[in-house]
Amino acid sequence: MPYDSQNRPVIGIDLGTTFSSISFWTGQGVQTYSPRGSNVFQSVVYFDERSKEFIYDTVAFNSGIFEPSNVCIGVKRLMDNKDIKIKFGDRQFSPIDISAMILKYMYKSVQDMFPEGVYNASGVVVTVPYYFKANQLENTSQAAKKAGLNLVGIIQEPIAAALAYGCLHSSDNIKREETILIFDLGGGTFDLTIFRVKEDSENLIFEVLGIGGDDRLGGMDFDNALLKHIIQAEGIDFQSESNERLRKRGKQALMAEAIKAKETLSFTDSAYMAVLNVIPGVNVDRNFTRDEFQEIMEGYYERIRNIIKNTLNRANVTPEDINKVIKVGGSSKIPMFDSLLNDIVGKGKIYSDIDPSLCVSQGAAIYAAYLTSNLNTRKKIIIIPVTAHALGVEDAKGKFVVLIHENRKTPARKTLTFYTDQDNCTDVDVQVYQGNRRIAKENAHIGTVHVSGLIPAPKRTLEINITFEVKENQIVIVTVAQKESKIKKTEVLRLY
Ligand SMILES: Nc1ncnc2c1ncn2[C@@H]1O[C@H](COP(=O)(O)OP(=O)(O)OP(=O)(O)O)[C@@H](O)[C@H]1O
Ligand SMILES: [Mg+2]
Known part of the structure; x- marks a missing residue:
């Protein structure tokens, strides 16, 4: 049967700690779905007490500001323990349940772009961090099955990103050999992976030379540090407010503004923050500069520098050996990491023709096409990984x-x-x-x-x-x- 990229495509899902996305194989390349005007979904679930319904994505995140006890953010960090109970009011769910709900919501959002009953993905690949252990992989796979997805494979995020880069630049008569560094700094995890990509007329080989990272380092940590800094700098005394709900609500609202400011600062030198009644009678109204942010990031910056250096050392790769750096993950857009990377591996190696927020789901879609023999290449794709643990x-x-x-x-x-x-x-x-x-x-x-x-x-x-x-x-x-x-x-x- 010919490949039907419209109604029966193979798809890749990047199930991120903070953001997720779905891409599909068009038959020639990859595209990312934007079912609700955005090509990423916030990985957030909120339980609405009034309608007794779950809501998702940005609306869930925003609703969580007013009812912080009914929101679940960052469930991916809980995937190592399926027995954890996540409470919404008097109801309890496991991390697998919550992940399944997010996957189902995303898939349904795509399905709803098509007339009823028409869209049905013929194969799904879901991504996981390189650092996930067997039980985390198993729990993710269970979540995908629980969401009713036709799971054909699971792939590690950096491998997906390398596939996105490698396959989209492949052609029949190309012959190349290069060393690439995937710098993946997302919402929850930092993954560093060094690949040797070798291509000839028959094979496209991705050989992992070394990995490193920290599964508890990402944008969420920067947000918390930022929040702490603002609370201190503004002298906000949350303890003076006796109502716990108002305290939580104020913190959450401040956090939402802090995240916005952080993201804006990747493109500008200063960002304006305004939050009324953080606790009743206390307002935050200030300019936040890139210098101030960089100061807060100093400790993380050094940790990241050390991880990069150690990973290169362990992989027996010198900075000069690196031909290209591929940035993956929303937090890799922070400009100070460009300087760090330039500083370590040399200028002019950062590759910019790939979207850091989408390349993981795009690579997963390519892998889904490969696994289902829909990838239009005669070449054999060979992935040679290393053990993560x-x-x-x-x-x-x-x-x-x-x-x-x-x-x-x-x-x-x-x-x-x-x-x-x-x-x-x-x-x-x-x-x-x-x-x-x-x-x-x-x-x-x-x-x-x-x-x-x-x-x-x-x-x-x-x-x-x-x-x-x-x-x-x-x-x-x-x-x-x-x-x-x-x-x-x-x-x-x-x-x-
Ligand atoms: N322009 C930006 N500048 C700084 N940070 C950004 C920017 N855009 C997004 N981010 C941050 O990137 C993070 C989300 O990145 P991403 O979607 O890659 O992570 P994720 O896939 O959810 O996490 P993980 O891969 O760790 O599971 C959030 O913390 C977000 O605030
Ligand atoms: Mg990610």
């Missing part, structure tokens, strides 16, 4: 023993030898974890391999070999072998 097992003392380290190119394989710690033990459970904490249980649990039928023997005599094999496609093959007992058990664990 260490993988290992729990030892008898509860410590985390690493088999595959983080930032390791995949496929990767490693065997370690363990011994039973009790006499005549016939069963063992090998607990597999992902993360970087020394106590195994503090990491993300990704599976258990149960082995039974070991021959009885004194403790510390039976040699048990555990092998991990990590494939490029987010699969870990765990093999537990015990020679004398003639046991060799293999289990496939998915990282999502």
Whole structure:
């Protein structure tokens, strides 16, 4: 069947901490939907007590100013724990529920652009940060399924951005090799990824050379720092207001203005802020300058500088090796990061022909086209990732023993030898974890391999070999072998 880009397209969804977007594969390229006059949606849910209905997007964010206890912002930061309860009045929801509601709302908004019953995406790819662990990937995938989406894949945000850049500049007879740095600073996370892009007449290869970042660093943190600064500078004493609701409402209104000022300052030298009755009788009416903002950002700036330098070092890439920098994420528009990047990797490398706010969903749409064989290229796209987290097992003392380290190119394989710690033990459970904490249980649990039928023997005599094999496609093959007992058990664990 020919590809129907209108009614049955493949689409990519960037499910962001603060903003999300949906793009589709046109058959030739990518386009981003603007169902409500904007090509991004705010990832915000609000429960309206009066109508007993959920509302979304900008209206939800604005409504949250008046009823802060009924709004949920930044649910993506909670995706590592599906048992968290998010309360709206007397109703409770999990992070998966809320993410599913946001996805459903976005998808429905696009569907409503078409006559009823006509639009139905034939494949959906949703993006996640590189730093997401197996359970966060699984929870995201569950949210997509709960939203009724026809999920064909999940892709990491920087890989999607690299695909958007790489595929949109690909042609049949091109031959190239370049090193690119993806600088992704969004609302909630900072992701840095270094790729080697190699292209010839047959292959388009994206090889990850190194990753770095911080999953708790983004625009939301800048907003909080900004808010704190304004409260201090203006001497606003929220505690003097005894009504909690008025306090929350005032803070939220101030926050909304602070965000606006921050975004304006990316294009101007000063921004005007006005909020009446932050608490009854107290007004904020001031000019906010870029210099003032830069001062507040100093600590973040240094953290980001260190992450970039460390990531380059770990990847064995010198600043001169970087051919292009691709900025991704709304916060990458802050001009001081241009100076930082120029300073570190040299001037003239920042690539500007790609929209930082849209390239992730666009890359996801390209990946959806690739997975469903709708991408009109004869070339094979090869993605060679590295592990985002260490993988290992729990030892008898509860410590985390690493088999595959983080930032390791995949496929990767490693065997370690363990011994039973009790006499005549016939069963063992090998607990597999992902993360970087020394106590195994503090990491993300990704599976258990149960082995039974070991021959009885004194403790510390039976040699048990555990092998991990990590494939490029987010699969870990765990093999537990015990020679004398003639046991060799293999289990496939998915990282999502
Ligand atoms: N012009 C701008 N200047 C500064 N910050 C901006 C600008 N435009 C957007 N932002 C900020 O960018 C953030 C949103 O970026 P983006 O949509 O890329 O993040 P996200 O995808 O929601 O987050 P993440 O990728 O971390 O999950 C918000 O904090 C927003 O205030
Ligand atoms: Mg993002």
